Amino acid sequence: MxxxxxxxxxxxxxxxxxxxxxxxxxxxxxxxxxxxxxxxxxxxxxxxxxxxxxxxxxxxxxxxxxxxxxxxxxxxxxxxxxxxxxxxxxxxxxxxxxxxxxxxxxxxxxxxxxxxxxxxxxxxxxxxxxxxxxAARPEIPGVHLDNIISFRSLEDAQTLIELRQTANTIVIVGAGALGLETAAALKTSNNRVVLLARGGLLGNRLSDTAESYLSAALSALQVEVLAGAQLEKCFGKDAVERIALSSGETIDADGVVLCTGIxxxxxxxxxxxxxxxxxxxxxxxxxxxxxxxxxxxxxxxxxxxxxxxxxxxxxxxxxxxxxxxxxxxxxxxLPPYQGSSNDIQLKISHIPCFLIGSTNSSNDPNLRVLTFENRFRGLCRELYVCNGKLIGAVVVGAWEESHSLKQAIADGADVSERQLESFCEQGNLWQETREQTLKQQPDSYLVCQCNGVSKGELCTAIAGGKRKLQDLEIETNAGSACGSCRPLMAELLDIPAPNLVMRHARGILVISILSLVLIAIAAFSPPPPVSDSVQVSWYLKKLWYDNFWKQVSGYTLLALCVMTASLSLRKRWQKIKAGHLDHWRYIHSLIGFAALLVLVVHTGFRLGENLNLALMLVFLAATCTGSLVGVFMARNHHWTDIKLREHRKWWSRVHYALLWALPVLLFYHILAVYYF
Ligand SMILES: Cc1cc2nc3c(=O)[nH]c(=O)nc-3n(C[C@H](O)[C@H](O)[C@H](O)COP(=O)(O)OP(=O)(O)OC[C@H]3O[C@@H](n4cnc5c(N)ncnc54)[C@H](O)[C@@H]3O)c2cc1C
Structure with a gap:
């Protein structure tokens, strides 16, 4: 005590x-x-x-x-x-x-x-x-084995973080909001995450169409969704090794997370x-x-x-x-409590998704459900309209009008036929007239849904001297629950939005773009001329042709290449845990950029011939794809379009493939320099 x-x-x-x-x-x-x-x-x-x-x-x-x-x-x-x-x-x-x-x-x-x-x-x-x-644990055989974990507390979260580092396959049981968020959080580049969705996604509160979009968005994160799958039994000696589904299918699993309700x-x-x-x-x-x-x-x-x-x-x-x-x-x-709404807002950074207001497809003859879809951009928007009023919505994928929509549903706002037609055609209700910034919204506009804090309350606190995000949060409680309104609070404070997704995103973006510019210069401009008359050129000539300096720059380049490989080690070698992965990514991009600069010193961006040409091209292609991955990574959380996000994965694969060729070519290059 x-x-x-x-x-x-x-x-x-x-x-x-x-x-x-x-x-x-x-x-x-x-x-x-x-x-x-x-x-x-x-x-x-x-x-x-x-x-x-x-x-x-x-x-x-x-x-x-x-x-x-x-x-x-x-x-x-x-x-x-x-x-x-x-x-x-x-x-x-x-x-x-x-x-x-x-x-x-x-x-x-x-x-x-x-x-x-x-x-x-x-x-x-x-x-x-x-x-x-x-947490409610289903009464099934083997559920008490080790590595079968419920997710409810900080301690559970810490156990899951450890499990993520060692498990090859993790099965998430239950596809409510908690199950979906857990699956997305546990997915890494080198594990398999399977989500058992016995009763559909989000407790069966989605239409088939909306569910297919959410399922596709999860698949884009490489979470395997097994619709209708029900856990029947877990097997293993001490810890879980395999699970069986009611369909008879079995899955080898070294971790099971129970998100089966509370x-x-x-x-x-x-x-x-x-x-x-x-x-x-x-x-x-x-x-x-x-x-x-x-x-x-x-x-x-x-x-x-x-x-x-x-x-x-x-x-x-x-x-x-x-x-x-x-x-x-x-x-x-005092006014009595009259019940609350059961709105859901998913907190998966790449999958904006929410259900608000009344979204029951009841038999009310006045209820209309209007849908807008864009398969390519992964957008699904459903509006529930009753007697000309907006009463609910289901949204998968980004929508600039989300905040206006939430406010309109909270106010039970009227919606005209023209607006509904425009929604069905273009997916927007208000067009540019309503696409206002937060500052243009009325004071009653609800910024923090969890705590019910309006824009007016936040502005009063800001006027009272709360100029920092943390102070504003302490004063009003806004942003203190799920945190998804923090970017809006930042907008009111006129400060950059807190980076909810990736640290150093801006730094990585700048470095990646600079690298791409450098690579473009190397690929498309003729090699720089060197004349004896200018002092600078004399130094360059020394760097590019003097044997000693060539060796210094060459070995520096080699060392930098080895250092960039440390990022892969951090990702794949479980024992290296120091520092957040985003810090490592940032350092990786800085070293990659430094390697490009040293390449200028070493070669003067002359492509060379035969083996040297191959080495230069592979090196430039590897840094180019690495820089593209950097751009996609830094901008990823702005892009909700699934296809666009897929690019990052694709370029990463090309980057890795090229990196395998580099050591071989480097080896022959060094051999050629010394022996031929
Ligand atoms: C991973 C996760 C994500 C979530 N995300 C969201 C979200 O995005 N949005 C949302 O609205 N909700 C979310 N929830 C649900 C939300 O956390 C709960 O609704 C909220 O925590 C309920 O608060 P509570 O204080 O009523 O209960 P709890 O948070 O369960 O707190 C109850 C506390 O009482 C303690 N206690 C129980 N019995 C005793 C006793 N006899 N003596 C002393 N202490 C006792 C418990 O140990 C516990 O600490 C999430 C939940 C989890 C687990």
Whole structure:
């Protein structure tokens, strides 16, 4: 048990060390059980809305609270671990106490205290359960073998990162949002990732057309999607070695990730006799069947509905905290919780995909579903229109109008027949008149969907001096959940968008373009003349013709070529883990560029004859394809067109093929220089 922030009252401090319990609280104490994103949000709001209450946050996970929502981006190497931090406050708060690595075992409702697994007790005035969910594991033979992992926590993510480094084939079971994000995050250039999609992609919420586009986009990332495949059995001695599907097919696999759904964590609530069904039953003010206990987030069941997303939890935390801190009269005037939407926004960097609003193809005669497709560019857009109003949309592939669309659906905006016709023909609703920048949008425009933060709120914070992305996030909470609105926040701040995909993208782009220019000069311009009259030419002549200097530049070139190969080693040799791959890529491109410059020194860009000509051409072709890969890599996250992204893969293969020829030609070149 660790107290990270001082501020517990004396009786609690005493209780912490002695285990003695004092139920006579002279101040209100609000205790939140569960330090997931919703528990943390609750603690923040309780501090905001109360003036004298002690707020206590108790969680059973090790370490400080983290942002579970962004775990898949962490797994995909798009975030450092420190970027997952999700503190209640950014500076010590006198009324806040936190306990981590402490599992609450029991609630003594009669004496209003909670008891942890070591028997220590903590009194409460109001208790908020934010115990979330646990991963559901299918009951199939062999599911308890090693390397069969559920993905729910930071610890799971770290285990998966290790698994990715060693496993040749990883099978992902379940094709909901978590399954898709996990599959994309685990795919590397030298492993096989198979996704078992028993009930279709995204929980069968897509039409066949939209599903085919999403499936194609995953295939472009080289994730193998097995539609309708159901896991039946896992085989192996200690760790999993093979899996069997219900179709009878078997797949050799050294890792299995279970993304087979979640189950609300209701153990505590059930044990103390609170009303539960699938989750802990709550009223419109998030009250359980005990008037002093609330439940929020994934563990709460409201109106027969469970939510598995963070935004509903945040909305519940807001209402619950206001209710906890309100006087009886104030509480009566508070707006009740009325349920939340179940919008999905995938966080796979190369696959923009979202489902918003109502996307049920119900039998309502007034419902119309309009579709725009562009196979070549991998675009599928479906609009759900009812009585002339936009009520929902499914989008696969990039769409500049996405933000306007989301706002229009949130507002239940009218849509004209002319707009719908234009949508069916060109895929756009508003054309250039509505394609506005964020700055031109109204203040009510919702920038952060997870936290419900509008453009107006962000502008107020910016006007109040929050000029950095991090400060803006701390002030408004925008961008703190899934993070997909951070580029928009950057746009408001007039700063470059945070690079969500690749570090050094700009540097790699510049180096690659410079290399291409140099190669073009080498290939298409005549070799530079050298005259004895000019001092510079004298030096060049020495470099190009003097035996000693030729050897110096030649061996430097050789050394640089060997150094560029280190990138392949970093990718393929599991023992080299130092530094993020993007840093290595950047260094690789810098060394490649340096090699080109040394080539000028060594040859004066004269192509030569016979063996030398072959060597020059292969070298230039290898650097040219490498530079093209650099350009595609640096721009990849801007391109949602699957075919365009395929170019990177194609040029990489040519680059590797050429690199195999280089050492052989170099060997004969050196031999020829010394022996013939
Ligand atoms: C990889 C991944 C990606 C996701 N991406 C998205 C996304 O893009 N968008 C989205 O909306 N949602 C996403 N989610 C879902 C989102 O993370 C959850 O909706 C959110 O975390 C729910 O928050 P919560 O606080 O209710 O529950 P949890 O996050 O589950 O937190 C509950 C906490 O309570 C603790 N606890 C439980 N019992 C006890 C006890 N007895 N004593 C003490 N502590 C206890 C648990 O250990 C846990 O730390 C994602 C989830 C995962 C795993």
């Amino acid at each position: 660790t107290e990270t922030v001082s501020g517990l009252c004396e009786s609690q401090k005493q209780e912490n060390t002695t285990g003695a319990h004092t139920s006579d609280l002279s101040y209100p104490t609000f205790v939140v059980v569960g330090a997931g994103p919703v528990g943390v949000r609750c603690a923040q709001r309780l501090l905001d809305y109360s003036s004298d209450a002690q707020v206590v946050l108790v969680g059973d996970e090790e370490g400080e609270p983290y942002n579970r929502v962004r775990l898949s981006q962490y797994l995909a190497d798009h975030l450092e671990q420190s970027e997952l931090n999700n503190p209640v406050t950014h500076a010590p708060h006198p009324r806040l106490a936190e306990f981590h690595n402490r599992k609450i075992f029991e609630i003594d409702r009669q004496n209003k205290r909670i008891i942890d697994d070591q028997g220590q007790q903590l009194p409460y005035t109001k208790l908020i359960l934010a115990t979330g969910s646990i 189950k609300p964590e209701t153990t505590l609530a059930e044990k103390c006799g609170l009303d539960t069904q699938r989750g802990v039953l709550v009223s419109p003010y998030l009250l359980t069947s005990d008037p002093d206990i609330y439940a929020v987030g994934e563990c709460a069941e409201y109106n027969e509905q469970l939510y598995q997303l963070v935004r509903p939890g945040f909305e519940q935390a807001e209402i619950c905290s206001r209710h906890v801190c309100a006087t009886t009269d104030q509480a009566r005037a």
